[in-house]
Amino acid sequence: MFAVFFPAVTGILAGASMSGELNDPKKSIPIGTLAAIGVSFAVYVLLSYWYAKQIPLAELRVNTSIAVEMGRWRWMVVAGIMGATISSALAMFVGSPRVLLAMGKHAILPFMETFARINKRGEPSTAILFTALLSLITILFGSLNQIASLLTMFFLITYGMINLTVFIEQSIGIPSFRPTFKVPKIIPFWGTVSCVAVMFLIDAKFSFIAFIVILVMYVLLIKTDSQAYSPEVRSGLLVFVAEQFAKAASKLPYYPKIWKPNLLVPVEDMQKLDLVLPFLKNIILPTGRLTIFKVVDRKNSEELYTLKNVEAQSGEDAPIDPKERLSQELSLKVKGLRDENIFVETAVVQAPEVLEGAVTVMQTVGGLFFPPNTMFYVLNENNDQDHVAGGLVEKASDEGLSNIVLRYDKNAGFGLEKDVNLWVRSQSPNINLSILIALQLKRNWDGVLRIVQVVYNEQDRQEALNYLLKLKKVMRLPLDVEIEILVGNFMDLLKQAPKADINIFGMQEKPDIALIRNVSAAIGTSVLFLRDSDNESALA
Missing domain, CATH: 3.40.50.12370 (Rossmann fold)
Structure with missing residues (x-):
């Protein structure tokens, strides 16, 4: 159930995906994201609580159509599911091609320049077609449960890496890290650990696949001479670790060996x-x-x-x-x-x-x-x-x-x-x-x-x-x-x-x-x- 519920709340990324078209993304994205998190949290927690009270737990584990069967007007539940599905699909069709467009403009990965093309109306047509083709192939060769699990892996990796990046930058104490929204270090640390743990709890096989795909993309990324300004924490982390080892080594006596x-x-x-x-x-x-x-x-x-x-x-x-x-x-x-x-x-x-x-x-x-x-x-x-x-x-x-x-x-x-x-x-x-x-x-x-x-x-x-x-x-x-x-x-x-x-x-x-x-x-x-x-x- 978690793998099915989880992608439903990932709409909080819609604002970030559209950041290039917002008038004031620095102001709009935090407000919109926090509002989306709050509303989504309330709706889905209440919905989960209602299911748990009304339906036996054994039934919830095996029956994926329980929402339809429990509905007073089943056709409305089906219509709602279809509407939510289409809405999510449209949101992805709007956001995902623009992410590919941005990656293509900066040549982030090999052959990404193809996605930088736009038509006369300013739409990233090549990126839209690729997104549609990839979606169709995924639907044809996988069941809903498999797709939900796979999507959940990548979302959790994204959230986990964001938490890890925040935790690292907080830990190394660089002055350039000055977020307007501050949180204790334990929150991003616990977020990183939780994301990894939940991934393997849902499906260990898909977790390994997701990690391998992300690793390959990362290797290609660091080997690509991209002209985009893309600050990262690798050098800061290595310098921090080197400084800590240097401090420890400075306390030890020198030996000619x-x-x-x-x-x-x-x-x-x-x-x-x-x-x-x-x-x-x-x-x-x-x-x-x-x-x-x-x-x-x-x-x-x-x-x-x-x-x-x-x-x-x-x-x-x-x-x-x-x-x-x-x-x-x-x-x-x-x-x-x-x-x-x-x-x-x-x-x-x-x-x-x-x-x-x-x-x-x-x-x-x-x-x-x-x-x-x-x-x-x-x-x-x-x-x-x-x-x-x-x-x-x-x-x-x-x-x-x-x-x-x-x-x-x-x-x-x-x-x-x-x-x-x-x-x-x-x-x-x-x-x-x-x-x-x-x-x-x-x-x-x-x-x-x-x-x-x-x-x-x-x-x-x-x-x-x-x-x-x-x-x-x-x-x-x-x-x-x-x-x-x-x-x-x-x-x-x-x-x-x-x-x-x-x-x-x-x-x-x-x-x-x-x-x-x-x-x-x-x-x-x-x-x-x-x-x-x-x-x-x-x-x-």
């Missing part, structure tokens, strides 16, 4: 960034983060911006503000990574010089809840900015960051992206970061990791081998990690080293940028020089 590469990348050469981005991706995958920033010289930026305003006043084409242009360019360069669901942030900072701007960024992001833990710097081709590189490394260490300095070889690039040589020395203070980065590259390149150590005489070979075997065991390195011991002078042996696509070295306490360039030139590959902080541990 949870370390993952979160790189802070200052950019000087925008063209070289294109070459380095795939390499950065292979360092941070699968769950690391990138924060990429570019420092703009404030003096040159202000001069160009002044020129822009002068040319704009003269009516000539004005250049784009450098900061805005670089922001757009950075966003475009990292779009591919974001499309791969990699967490990337970009920023452009104005400062008198690169070092000052970079330090400001380090200090700023260091106070965030998700701060970078490693600075990644790419050396320029020439050495005129080496003092900046050295200053950045020292400042990053002062801010508690690890350091990775890349000398990119334009001839070798990153080779086949397979073999990794990790050069170590006994008791190296940089062994933890070196091991972790080498393992990241090995995994994401699906390549070979080789640990290389240099000793000055043959007598030290066995001791070095024992150290590397112990290191391999203690650090829980994969069994296929290779070990190579070289005897002689370090710089002389670079040319004889096993071939690799990237060579990784530890950095001296005081950064020697000239040494990095010399090593890269001697070995003939791109090289990484790394410095540990206290945040990582390969033993964890």
Whole structure:
């Protein structure tokens, strides 16, 4: 009986369906809806109460024609049922095509543009015909009870989602949620639970069907690039949940075991960034983060911006503000990574010089809840900015960051992206970061990791081998990690080293940028020089 009664009171949606044709929908819809609810509630509660008093409950459960049989003038009851049915049908024929029309105008779902067509009289003829055809098919292939149950499922889902949306927006406390009609949070919560419970109480099979249909439509909707303004609560809900977890996590101590590469990348050469981005991706995958920033010289930026305003006043084409242009360019360069669901942030900072701007960024992001833990710097081709590189490394260490300095070889690039040589020395203070980065590259390149150590005489070979075997065991390195011991002078042996696509070295306490360039030139590959902080541990 509930499934038959329920669609009868859904006429309260008629006003909302016609909102596009109301003079003042903001005022008319609430008044009309509340009035309809009140009248419908009174009529149907009294009618249900009268049936329960006059007719045995067993009879009500099985006899769907009891209203006709109990009527004094049966033909009037039949006429009333026919009138109500036709009235509901007409209301749906008026409202439903206009809903399809609105969806078609905004291309909400694929192929919906067809329903945006209107005839000479302004009627959505295509949507009306589709509604009529769908209604006829439903009537031909289903009984009244089945149709009532199916319709009830979708109405309950609609009401349930409205209640859920209200409950979520009340819970996350966003200022934009300012309803003129306020209710306690328990009401939308209980409304959501009740709608779902009643659905499965009526018919579990149709409930599953309705949920699947709604889910498919939702997936299509979020994949459709609709131009309609359609605010939703997904982002607000996710931010709220993330904030709650962040608050809980902030109360817990940090352990090196949870370390993952979160790189802070200052950019000087925008063209070289294109070459380095795939390499950065292979360092941070699968769950690391990138924060990429570019420092703009404030003096040159202000001069160009002044020129822009002068040319704009003269009516000539004005250049784009450098900061805005670089922001757009950075966003475009990292779009591919974001499309791969990699967490990337970009920023452009104005400062008198690169070092000052970079330090400001380090200090700023260091106070965030998700701060970078490693600075990644790419050396320029020439050495005129080496003092900046050295200053950045020292400042990053002062801010508690690890350091990775890349000398990119334009001839070798990153080779086949397979073999990794990790050069170590006994008791190296940089062994933890070196091991972790080498393992990241090995995994994401699906390549070979080789640990290389240099000793000055043959007598030290066995001791070095024992150290590397112990290191391999203690650090829980994969069994296929290779070990190579070289005897002689370090710089002389670079040319004889096993071939690799990237060579990784530890950095001296005081950064020697000239040494990095010399090593890269001697070995003939791109090289990484790394410095540990206290945040990582390969033993964890």
